[in-house]
Amino acid sequence: MVEMNTGxxxxxxxxxxxxxxxxxxxxxxxVAAAERVPEEFLAAAVDFSGPACxxxxxxxxKALGRTLVQNVLLExxxxxxxxxxxxxxxxxxxxxxxxxxxxxADEPTFEVTVSRREDCRDRAxxxxxxxxxxxxxxxxxxWPVAVQCIVQGQGG
Amino acid sequence: MARxxxxxxDSTLTRAAIxxxxxxxxxDVGEILEAANGREALAVLADRPVDLILADLHMxxxxxxxxxxxxxxxPAYAAIPVVVISAECNPGRLExxxxxxxxxxxxxxxxxxxFRATLEQNVxxxxx
Numbered sequence: 239m240v241e242m243n244t245g246x247x248x249x250x251x252x253x254x255x256x257x258x259x260x261x262x263x264x265x266x267x268x269v270a271a272a273e274r275v276p277e278e279f280l281a282a283a284v285d286f287s288g289p290a291c292x293x294x295x296x297x298x299x300k301a302l303g304r305t306l307v308q309n310v311l312l313e314x315x316x317x318x319x320x321x322x323x324x325x326x327x328x329x330x331x332x333x334x335x336x337x338x339x340x341x342x343a344d345e346p347t348f349e350v351t352v353s354r355r356e357d358c359r360d361r362a363x364x365x366x367x368x369x370x371x372x373x374x375x376x377x378x379x380x381w382p383v384a385v386q387c388i389v390q391g392q393g394g
Numbered sequence: 395m396a397r398x399x400x401x402x403x404d405s406t407l408t409r410a411a412i413x414x415x416x417x418x419x420x421x422d423v424g425e426i427l428e429a430a431n432g433r434e435a436l437a438v439l440a441d442r443p444v445d446l447i448l449a450d451l452h453m454x455x456x457x458x459x460x461x462x463x464x465x466x467x468x469p470a471y472a473a474i475p476v477v478v479i480s481a482e483c484n485p486g487r488l489e490x491x492x493x494x495x496x497x498x499x500x501x502x503x504x505x506x507x508x509f510r511a512t513l514e515q516n517v518x519x520x521x522x
């Protein structure tokens with residue numbers, strides 16, 4: 239069994255991840271953030287299975303990804319790959335924080351995949367996130383951050 | 395005696411962050427080696443003696459669970475302390491890893507203070 243009302247939990251997970259990893263404050267539930275479409279953005283996703291099956295996805299502007307690296311390492315990213323890597327790690331951490339909150343049972347026995355980068359060359363990807371009912375929006379350093387948690391079904 | 399630490403994580407960001415934190419602790423560490431997965435870690439270990447392993451769990455190619463199993467069943471590596479640093483949320487898996495010989499877990503995201511405390515509690519030469 240999982241708690242299906244995930245919106246608040248998703249933004250809590252994002253807040254804790256960014257505050258702890260990078261000392262970055264999060265303005266939660268900022269639907270207007272979705273309207274600020276970035277020139278370039280990055281996305282990463284983790285699939286999970288167990289008490290529920292689904293996908294946890296994080297998308298943010300590349301400029302914010304660079305700030306994330308800067309805050310974690312106290313120096314700028316060495317290359318663009320490290321910026322994309324930071325978003326993958328953020329998705330991994332957010333998913334790791336979120337799943338125990340979703341589980342009603344005492345012991346969450348989720349399995350998760352390795353975090354993967356997603357193709358962000360197409361603006362339509364951002365638009366789909368913006369339209370998604372399961373997407374939560376937050377604002378970080380003035381930039382929009384989307385966290386999408388799609389629960390596809392209850393597991394065993 | 396300067397020690398050698400091996401950091402095993404597929405995230406370059408996390409490897410770099412741990413590198414910084416180890417430097418901040420001012421431990422007697424001569425070298426910090428890095429590997430992106432379990433297979434790379436075993437290749438490093440075949441070539442270099444290591445005093446402490448900090449390993450993620452979810453990695454491509456060979457994950458941290460397989461790495462720990464290989465380490466703890468290989469006499470040459472079994473005594474090397476392993477601290478798992480992961481976003482893992484499955485308590486059963488963590489218990490199995492502890493039973494295999496992992497000394498402690500540090501959950502991502504973590505602060506420099508938590509990192510310091512975990513090393514100091516579990517690795518004698520990390521105590522100030």
